[in-house]
Amino acid sequence: MEQRTYAMPLLNTCCGLSLKFGTIFSGVLGMLIGASTLVFILLTKNIKMRTIVIDTLPPEIVRIILAINLVMTIFISLLLVIGALKRNRWLMLPWVILAIMLAIGLLVSVIYTAVVFFISNYVFSGCLWLVFGLISIVIFLFMWYVVFSYYKMIEFEKGRGPYARPPRQ
Known part of the structure; x- marks a missing residue:
């Protein structure tokens, strides 16, 4: 049986549980x-949202843009769950792409916010933001890695044919 090798080794489990469960x-x-987050943004009236790129837009427009992004995130996460249950990698692919873009955005946001805290002489807040932000990025990247490993596992199984596939979990 041919075993594929990747530049990046793939996971076999998610914290001792199956990759399907982790996905x-x-x-x-x-x-x-x-x-x-969508409920919080829509129900909170007096919220000041600062963004790096779209600070020049009115707050209502920023709120609408964030709401649309959150609805799309919910929809793509639903596709991930359906794709994992049906073992359909094409339904999982949008989440794999979205999650890596969100991880990059989260990294930029954490660093930017920590720098703003440091410049404003809130050193302790900047350190806390940096530590907990980097921990959340590591957790987020691990969850992405679990989904990516399951995605690649399904891709590999689809190429083997129906008679060589192990029974479904």
Whole structure:
């Protein structure tokens, strides 16, 4: 049996559980975080949202843009869950792409916010933001890696044919 090698080794489990469970967990967690953030943004009236790129737009427009992004995140996370359950890698691909872009955006945001704290002489807040932000980025990248490993596992199984495939979990 041919074993593929990748430049990046893939995971076999997610913290001792199956990659399928880790993928579904990532999708459900993405939907929950997206929905709770959407509710928070839509229900909070006096919120000051500062962004790096779109600070020149009126706050209502920024709120609408964020709401649309969160709805798309919820939808893509739902596609991930459905793709994991049906073992369809094409339904999982949008989440794999979105998550790596979000990780890059999160890294930029954490560094930018920490620098703003440091410039404003809030050194302790900047350090806390940096430490907890980097921890959250590592967790987020691990969850992406779990989904990517499951995606690659399904891709490899699809190429083997129906008679060589192990039974479904």
